[in-house]
Amino acid sequence: MSEDFLHFIWQHRLYKQGLFVTDQGHKIEIVHPGLPNTDSGPDFFNAKIKLDNVLWAGNVEIHLKASDWNRHQHHMDHLYDNVVLHVVLENDADVHTAEGRSVPAWKIQIPQSIIQSYNNLNRHHGWIACEKMIHYIPDFEILSWIERMLVEKLERKVDIIETLLDGSRNDWQSVFYVMLTRNFGFGLNGDPFEQLARQTPWTIxxxxxxxxxxxxALFLGQAGFLDGIVYEDEYVQFLKREYALMQKKYSLKPLPAHLWKFLRLRPGNFPTLRLVQLAAILSHHPAIFDKILDCQDFAVISELFQVEPCEYWNSHYKPDVKGKRHSTKIGKQAVELIIINTVVPVLFAYGKLRGLPHLRQKSFDLLERLPPERNSIVRKWGKTLPNINIRSAAETQGLVYLKKNYCDQHKCLRCRAGQKVMAQSFEV
Known part of the structure; x- marks a missing residue:
């Protein structure tokens, strides 16, 4: 059993009800459990506790064992001087504040049904811990939690974008360029694409x-695809000459070519082709982020990314390697992923950091316009929640985030679905 579990029981008042008495013999009434504290100090702030009919307003500290108070050195920390109740599972020691005041201890009693549900969640090794119980939760509550997961994901992206802003002197176009370049790796090559963007500043x-x-020439050269090979192809020779000039002018250093992954990729997803597609977009729309900010039409935003590289790449997937003729236009699904992973989070961050709520709303509207993503996580959720109508990328983004950041990390007690499962067990 963990302290997080005791925090959950205390916060949601899922302990056994009745007449409470502290281990010091004080009658106790829990008027309000207080507010969870995510910073240093006691676990709950501003609780209201009646001790022998006297109302105390203060803080609550929770431990598995009372002796943890001293082990964590709370008896030497004045942050804990205002603790009015010490909630414990096992009262094995009397404790005092740094001022020497004795802290009342209450040994919490937990219903067996709650303990059983908690153990079931912890022992479950299926796709998600509550897989066999989640269908008891009303659909509207699950949809509400999925929406919350989407917001939480975008809030996390804001933190990443703020870091990029700090490194680029608040240049939003530079931030958009780094985000866009990373997402042109489409997962497998995301890291080397981002490294390329960082080694090839937006100013250049x-x-x-x-x-x-x-x-x-700049992108292929910086990626290391023009280095160390004698090319007979006239166009590639031209690219090499252009890159050599830029390399000398800007003191550029290319990435090692071995960083890039080609294995088990279809030719249309080769990083060489993705790089020239990126070059085509940025040459056609150098101020692409400004255009996105001004654009209100989803179709126009989508068209910004449907620019083709030069004719040479219609018959080449790699420099100097000729193949069958093919389309070099970015596919519809790839454009949708770029909008989901680049346009939406940067718009959301820009709207939040600049105090422009209509842009935050615009980011949500874009996701609502996009069809559901097709991947293994979404398909599995469809089987787990057959009554939930997954209509757009807004829902799939929330579901994927929920699986990766809550279910996979066993954060059931912080998840609304996990909490509902526990609460229902108590009500039974």
């Missing part, structure tokens, strides 16, 4: 955005 890209061919 912007100076050469007047030429699609220059940006192709």
């Amino acid at each position: 890209v912007a100076r050469n955005a007047d030429s699609r061919e220059k940006l192709e």
Whole structure:
């Protein structure tokens, strides 16, 4: 049993009801459990506890064993001087504040049904811990939690974007460029794409955005795909010459080519082709983020990313490697992923940090317009929640975040679904 479990029991008042008495013999009435504290200090602030009919307003500390108070050195910390109740599972020691005041201890009693549900969640090794119980929760409550998960995911992205802003002197176009470049790796090559963006600053890209061919040379050269090979192809020789000039001018250092993954990728997803697609977009729309901010039409935003590289790449997936003719336009599903993973979070962050709520709403509207993502997590949720109508990327983004950040990390007590499962067990 964990302290998190005791926190959950205390916060939601799921302990056994009745006449309470502290281990010091004081009659106790819990008027309000207080508010959870996520910072240093006692576990709950501003609780209201009646001791022998005298109302105390103060803090509550929770431990598995009372002796943990001293083990954690609370008896030497004045942050704990205002603790009015020490809630414990086992009262094995008398404790005092740094001022020498004795702290009343209450040995919490937990219903067996709650303990059983908690153990069931912890022992379950299926896809999610509450897989066999979640269908008892009303659909509207699950949908509400999915929406909350989407917001939490976007809030986390804000933290990442703020860090990028600090490193770029608040240049939003530079931040958008780094985010966009990373997401052109489509998961498997995300890290080297981001590393390339960081080693190829936006200022250099912007100076050469007047030429699609220059940006192709810049990106392929920085990725290491033009290094150390003698190419006979005239176009690739041109790219090598362009990159050599830029490398000398800007003191550029290419990435090792071995960082890039090609194995088990379809040719259309090769990082070489994704790099020239990125070059085409940024040369056609150097101020692409400004256009996205001003644009109100979903179709127009989508069209911004449907730009084709030059003719050479219609018959090449790699430099100097010729193949069958193919389309180099970014596919519909890839564009949707770019909007989900780049446009939406940057718009949300811009709206939040600039105090522009209509842009935050715009990010949600974009997700509502996009169809549900198709991946293994979404398919499994569809089987687990057959009554939930997954209609858009807004729901799938929330579901994927829930699985990765709550279910996979066994944070059942912090999840509304897990809490509902526990609460229902108590009510039974």
